[in-house]
Amino acid sequence: MTANETATAPAPYPAIGRAAAPPAGPDARAPRRGRPGYDLESLLAVAVEVFNERGYDSTSKEDLSRRLGIAKSAIYHHVAGKEELLRLALDRALDGWSEVADRAQRLDAPAIDRLEYLVRGTVGVLQTQLPYVTLLLRVRGNTEAERDALNRRRDFDRLVADLVQEAERDGDIRPDVDPAITARLLFGMVNSLVEWYRPGRRGLAGASPDGLAPAGSAARGSLADAVCAVAFDGLRLRTPE
Amino acid sequence: MTANETATAPAPYPAIGRAAAPPAGPDARAPRRGRPGYDLESLLAVAVEVFNERGYDSTSKEDLSRRLGIAKSAIYHHVAGKEELLRLALDRALDGWSEVADRAQRLDAPAIDRLEYLVRGTVGVLQTQLPYVTLLLRVRGNTEAERDALNRRRDFDRLVADLVQEAERDGDIRPDVDPAITARLLFGMVNSLVEWYRPGRRGLAGASPDGLAPAGSAARGSLADAVCAVAFDGLRLRTPE
Numbered sequence: 001m002t003a004n005e006t007a008t009a010p011a012p013y014p015a016i017g018r019a020a021a022p023p024a025g026p027d028a029r030a031p032r033r034g035r036p037g038y039d040l041e042s043l044l045a046v047a048v049e050v051f052n053e054r055g056y057d058s059t060s061k062e063d064l065s066r067r068l069g070i071a072k073s074a075i076y077h078h079v080a081g082k083e084e085l086l087r088l089a090l091d092r093a094l095d096g097w098s099e100v101a102d103r104a105q106r107l108d109a110p111a112i113d114r115l116e117y118l119v120r121g122t123v124g125v126l127q128t129q130l131p132y133v134t135l136l137l138r139v140r141g142n143t144e145a146e147r148d149a150l151n152r153r154r155d156f157d158r159l160v161a162d163l164v165q166e167a168e169r170d171g172d173i174r175p176d177v178d179p180a181i182t183a184r185l186l187f188g189m190v191n192s193l194v195e196w197y198r199p200g201r202r203g204l205a206g207a208s209p210d211g212l213a214p215a216g217s218a219a220r221g222s223l224a225d226a227v228c229a230v231a232f233d234g235l236r237l238r239t240p241e
Numbered sequence: 242m243t244a245n246e247t248a249t250a251p252a253p254y255p256a257i258g259r260a261a262a263p264p265a266g267p268d269a270r271a272p273r274r275g276r277p278g279y280d281l282e283s284l285l286a287v288a289v290e291v292f293n294e295r296g297y298d299s300t301s302k303e304d305l306s307r308r309l310g311i312a313k314s315a316i317y318h319h320v321a322g323k324e325e326l327l328r329l330a331l332d333r334a335l336d337g338w339s340e341v342a343d344r345a346q347r348l349d350a351p352a353i354d355r356l357e358y359l360v361r362g363t364v365g366v367l368q369t370q371l372p373y374v375t376l377l378l379r380v381r382g383n384t385e386a387e388r389d390a391l392n393r394r395r396d397f398d399r400l401v402a403d404l405v406q407e408a409e410r411d412g413d414i415r416p417d418v419d420p421a422i423t424a425r426l427l428f429g430m431v432n433s434l435v436e437w438y439r440p441g442r443r444g445l446a447g448a449s450p451d452g453l454a455p456a457g458s459a460a461r462g463s464l465a466d467a468v469c470a471v472a473f474d475g476l477r478l479r480t481p482e
Contacts, residue, residue: 058299112477164476174478177467184437185430185471192429226418230426234475235405236353237415 037070040078044092047085048131056086056135057142086135087145093132094152096125101159111166112173115186116228118160122190123224127199134194160187186231197223278311281319285333288326289372297327297376298383327376328386334373335393337366342400352407353414356427357469359401363431364465368440375435401428427472438464 038046050059050067061082065072079085100121104114126133136153139146161183167173173182279287291300291308302323306313320326341362345355367374377394380387402424408414414423 055296055299058296172478173476174470174474177470177476181464181467182471182476185433185468186476188433188436189426189430192426192433195429196425223422226422227426229415229418230423230472230475232475232477233415234471234473235414235418235423235427236473237413238479 038068038074038078040088043068043075043078044085044088045131048089048135051086051089052131052134052138055138056082056146083143083145086143087148089132090136090139090145090149093125093129093136094149094156096129096133097122097156098152100125101156104163105159110172111163111170112232115160115163115167116232118163119186119190119228119231120224122187123193123227126190126193127197127223130194130197130199133191137191137194157183157187189231190227193223193227279309279315279319281329284309284316284319285326285329286372289330289376292327292330293372293375293379296379297323297387324384324386327384328389330373331377331380331386331390334366334370334377335390335397337370337374338363338397339393341366342397345404346400351413352404352411353473356401356404356408357473359404360427360431360469360472361465363428364434364468367431367434368438368464371435371438371440374432378432378435398424398428430472431468434464434468 046068047064050063054063059082061072061075064075064082064085068075079088100118104118104121107114107117109117136149139149139153141147141150161180164173164183164186165179168175168179168182173179177185287309288305291304295304300323302313302316305316305323305326309316320329341359345359345362348355348358350358377390380390380394382388382391402421405414405424405427406420409416409420409423414420418426
């Protein structure tokens, strides 16, 4: 089974990054519920929005309570504090990445295919968990939650760098660029999507997330295909031999 | 004359983005000087550092005066206020980009070569003006200075998109990815360098800025070469025909 065959299987995708959970739906991880209007999931969605707009450090409890339209005490019905919201939000993005990474590593396929699977999966997580990934990519490490997130990010970066190196040893990746730089450029491109990708917007890859679509299928339609086409094969057109 | 021939000419480079101006050197644009310790140039360098660390909105006049070790009034010996420092800083990065853009447009070369020149030049500006470009890329548009900067950024983005489209019409760029997306992915990759590139750091493209070195020259040594190799030709190795 190749990476692409695995990637086209319909079942695994919706689970990645908990994409299928509706923002205000029931949340199995939230025992502390009961407050009308918000459950932990919908509270988190609003908190992440405010964190992204104002920056986590600049967001006060007052900012959160004002935006939510509930008293501060009602927020802490759900979570112990602002940092717990941050941690839950960062874990949401990181769990998505971890799940993709685990799947990629389990593939019985060459390193370059596992790398492509990782890129497609990460684009998919970004598309379905955009506010959470955006928050993660802006983390500076001022709190323990942020430092833990940075450590998990570093594990992910190491996996990418290892895959690039292995693919280079296999002779599948250009040897004239340092593998560490190649890895950073590749995920620099992927992560830059948070700057402009907006779900639902037509015309600029705002189509529904299809990050795990098979390679080579209508790149005009899929953001992951576009990323892989440019990253793996370059934007310069080659005349067919 | 091709884009690459132009790019190898030694003279134009140092002028781009005022790369050659030492941080604390004399500044012809600063008539309001006289305060010992800081001229406008060195004041700006420290202010940008603080803006990048704390975010512009969260930086108070007190933060600036504490970091500079001078009274608030001494800062306003040089500039009218915090926003003037922001405007000067953003213009520094944008002037660098504009200069590269003007040179690229004046080249008597196919669109794809002008595009590559633009990428190399932009990488060069990023390397020599890293704190200023970092600040520019984080701008949200909360002040007039930021909104003006975003307008200038949009002009630049439009030029990139036009070049990509022209190169696609020339048959030099892959037609299976929307030109607008190609343009964003390309500069997403370039701009992501601010996340990890640190001048002077060896091993990870920390070599001296050589963004306008000729294409194909030791990509292991030049960051611009690495970016162009991955972006234009892709990271997948092609077996030579």
